[in-house]
Amino acid sequence: MKPKIKKDLAEQLAPKIIDMARARSMRAGDPLREESFAKELGVSRSPIRRGFALLAELGLATKEPNRGYFLTADARGIDSRKLPLEVDPFEDFYLRVVDDVLRGDIPTTFFEAELMRKYEVPRGQLMKVLNRLANEAMIERKPGQGWEINSFLHDSKAHIQSYRFRMAIEPAAVLEPGYEVDKAAFAKAREIQQKMLDGDIFSLSRSQLFQVGAQLHELVVRCSGNAFFLEAIRRQNQLRRFMAYKANVDRPRLINQCKEHIHLLDLIESGQREAAADFLRNHLDVVGRQKTDKEAKDELEHQRSLEVSVIS
Numbered sequence: 001m002k003p004k005i006k007k008d009l010a011e012q013l014a015p016k017i018i019d020m021a022r023a024r025s026m027r028a029g030d031p032l033r034e035e036s037f038a039k040e041l042g043v044s045r046s047p048i049r050r051g052f053a054l055l056a057e058l059g060l061a062t063k064e065p066n067r068g069y070f071l072t073a074d075a076r077g078i079d080s081r082k083l084p085l086e087v088d089p090f091e092d093f094y095l096r097v098v099d100d101v102l103r104g105d106i107p108t109t110f111f112e113a114e115l116m117r118k119y120e121v122p123r124g125q126l127m128k129v130l131n132r133l134a135n136e137a138m139i140e141r142k143p144g145q146g147w148e149i150n151s152f153l154h155d156s157k158a159h160i161q162s163y164r165f166r167m168a169i170e171p172a173a174v175l176e177p178g179y180e181v182d183k184a185a186f187a188k189a190r191e192i193q194q195k196m197l198d199g200d201i202f203s204l205s206r207s208q209l210f211q212v213g214a215q216l217h218e219l220v221v222r223c224s225g226n227a228f229f230l231e232a233i234r235r236q237n238q239l240r241r242f243m244a245y246k247a248n249v250d251r252p253r254l255i256n257q258c259k260e261h262i263h264l265l266d267l268i269e270s271g272q273r274e275a276a277a278d279f280l281r282n283h284l285d286v287v288g289r290q291k292t293d294k295e296a297k298d299e300l301e302h303q304r305s306l307e308v309s310v311i312s
Contacts, residue, residue: 013051016041018060019218021075022182023227032061032069042135076182091205093121094129101138101149111146137238152239162240163288169232170217170284171277174268176224185223186265189216193265196258201251209254210241216261220268220280250290257287 017037021030032052034045041048052069055061060078061069096119100106106115116126130147133139139147152158173179192212196204204212214237221233260283267276 010047010050010054013041013043013047014054014058015215017048017051017055018075018078019222019230021071022078022222023230024075025225026071026075028071028073030071031067032071034068076180078184090125090129091207093119093125094132095206097129097133098138101133106149108149108151109142109146110149136241137235138241159240160288162236163284166217166233166236167281167284167288169229169236170221171281173221173224173226173229173233174273174277174280176226176229178225179223179273180225181269182219182223183269185219186269189219190262190265192216193258193261197255201254201258207241209251213257213261214241216265220264223268253290257283 017032020037020040021032032055034048034052037051038045038048052061053063056063056069060072062072063069097106097115106118112123112126112130115130116123119126130139134141134147137150137152139149142148192200193216196212200212201209218230218233218237221229224230260279264276264280264283267273267279
């Protein structure tokens, strides 16, 4: 009997491994090198190896004795519907820490022992959450001891600039000469957006909602075949994740965004890439303004509540 693969981090990494393989135009039989994928994804070899093993379980890779793992199909032809949606077993605790960071309840510089006392959790559980936050560029380990929160999180000007950057990058990716629609991935993305409209908007966690949107935008850019565009949008998704977390999620507003996502996929798949690029640019402009305006409003309400509590 084959040993069961530990699927927490493996499920998070498997879709990223396939995305990287697509960006590299890897073909069936190409080797999956642990060192290369570990370096680019910012993790050790051990979780990458588990990610490879999960891909093997799914039939997307094969392991050869003393040689390692190899793709079983061209990366661009892999059906993305076979890949798992990332799930974190410590999701609730993760979001609690995120909220405390964004509210300023955790100092800019902090030590693990402080948070272990604050949350009364084992060090192993805390480290899983801190490492996830570090991989997402929310925090970084200081030389020696301690951690430091990324100053970007409280920089509203940087948030606006992030959306302006995406307005330049994403439409340009849609207009790349080598743009090639991944029909299976588009079908999965459309299905996920429809499930959002059918009720998932009101049941998924904040991180899952963000993940669904980020994956769709990464898909649109990935099909350009331009690895530089893909790397740029992944970096932006890392940074903007916490802008999405900082504001209370306006779930009803996501209904229109999902409809626009589906329309964007339809435009691209029908070959109307000029129209798709214009539509995408306007979509990002509107969503960016909504989110930054809402963040400012939430911050003002937070400050007023603090003033009221002081007076009381």
